[in-house]
Amino acid sequence: MSAATWRVAGRTLPGPKMLALWMLVTVPAPLVFFEWTHRWEEDPGVSAAVWWIVGAVPVLAAMVAARWTGAAAPRRGASAPVAAVVAAALVSAVFVAATMAVYRWVIPLTGVAPWRGLVIACVPLVICGAVVGHLLARGRPRRSHPSRRHGLVTGGITVVVGALLAQLTVRLGAEGSTVRYGEWEYGAVGPYASSASESVHLTLPAAGRYAIYAVGFAPADPDCEVTGAGATARRAQPVPIPPGGYGGDAASYAWVATVDVPSAGAYSLSCRMSDPETSYTVGEVPEIRGAVGALIHWPLTVIWLLGAAPGLATIAATVRRRAGRRPARDATIEV
Numbered sequence: 001m002s003a004a005t006w007r008v009a010g011r012t013l014p015g016p017k018m019l020a021l022w023m024l025v026t027v028p029a030p031l032v033f034f035e036w037t038h039r040w041e042e043d044p045g046v047s048a049a050v051w052w053i054v055g056a057v058p059v060l061a062a063m064v065a066a067r068w069t070g071a072a073a074p075r076r077g078a079s080a081p082v083a084a085v086v087a088a089a090l091v092s093a094v095f096v097a098a099t100m101a102v103y104r105w106v107i108p109l110t111g112v113a114p115w116r117g118l119v120i121a122c123v124p125l126v127i128c129g130a131v132v133g134h135l136l137a138r139g140r141p142r143r144s145h146p147s148r149r150h151g152l153v154t155g156g157i158t159v160v161v162g163a164l165l166a167q168l169t170v171r172l173g174a175e176g177s178t179v180r181y182g183e184w185e186y187g188a189v190g191p192y193a194s195s196a197s198e199s200v201h202l203t204l205p206a207a208g209r210y211a212i213y214a215v216g217f218a219p220a221d222p223d224c225e226v227t228g229a230g231a232t233a234r235r236a237q238p239v240p241i242p243p244g245g246y247g248g249d250a251a252s253y254a255w256v257a258t259v260d261v262p263s264a265g266a267y268s269l270s271c272r273m274s275d276p277e278t279s280y281t282v283g284e285v286p287e288i289r290g291a292v293g294a295l296i297h298w299p300l301t302v303i304w305l306l307g308a309a310p311g312l313a314t315i316a317a318t319v320r321r322r323a324g325r326r327p328a329r330d331a332t333i334e335v
Helices: 003-012 016-024 028-037 046-071 081-104 116-141 148-176 300-334
Strands: 178-180 185-189 199-204 210-216 222-230 233-235 253-261 264-273 280-283
Touching: 016 028, 016 046, 016 148, 016 178, 016 300, 028 046, 028 148, 046 081, 046 116, 081 185, 116 253, 148 178, 148 300, 185 199, 185 264, 222 253, 253 280, 264 280
Parallel strands: none
Antiparallel strands: 185 280, 199 264, 210 253, 210 280, 222 233, 222 264
C-alpha cells in the first residue's frame, strides 16, 4: 500500500464526532427508548437493542465512504466506488464488533442476541450506504474545514450530553442485566414495614453483604447503619448509580446501598429519615451480569468522564487542527 493510500485511510477514519454519534445511537438510545415506551417492571432484551445497529450501519457506511471519496484523488471507472465500499465495510465491521462486545461483556441484557441475523442484515446495508455516500461525495463541491468555534461548540455539547447519558446508560444497563434480585426480605423500616419506626430488628442468615432497597420514591442516599451480633455499628455504603425497576405491581424497589455483616445473627437496622413516608427494606444483593455490575459502584466522576471522553476528544482535535494550520499560514505570509 502506497504512502498516499495510507494518508487517505488516515483521513477516512471516523473522528470523535462520528464515534460519539455511533455510541449514542447504538447503546444509550435503545435503553432510553425502551424505558420511555414500556412499563417500568419490564426489562429490555438484547434482541431489541442490537437491531438499532442495523439502522445505524448504513449511515456510518455512507459517512465513511463520503470521507474516503473526498480525501482520495478523483478516479474514473469502477475502482473508486469499490474502494469506498471496502473502506466503509472495514470501518463498519470494527464498529459493529465493538458494539456487539458491549452487549456481550459490558451490558449483557436478557435474552439471546440474533448475532448471525445481525451480520447478514448489515452486509447489504453497508454496501448500499457506501455507494450512496460515494455518489453524494462526488456530486458536491469540496468544502473548507469547519470553523474552530463550530468544533468547540459541538465538543462542549457532546461533553455535557455524554456525561449525563453515561450515568443513565449504566443504570438502565444494570437493570436490564439483572439476573436475580433480593426476593427474600429480612426487614424494613418506615410505613412499608408493620411499624413505621426508624429502626427494625433483622435476623440475617449468614455473614456477607446485604442490599438495602429504597421502596417507591424513597431517596437514593439513605443514612442507615446496622448494629448487633456483638459487632460494632456498620454504616451502609451507598451505591453511586443505584439500579431500580425491581419488584412488581405492588411496589418498586431500587438498590441504593449495601451493608456488610461479620456473621449470622440478630441485628438492628436504623435509618435517619426526614420524610415520614420513606421506607427501606433489606434483602439479598442483586445478581447483575457483565462489567456493568461493577460500573454502578464506580465514582460518579469517573462515569461522567467516560461519557464526556468523545466530546473532550472533539475539542482536543479541533484545537490541534487549528494549531497545525496556523504555522502553515504564517509561513505563507512570510514568503
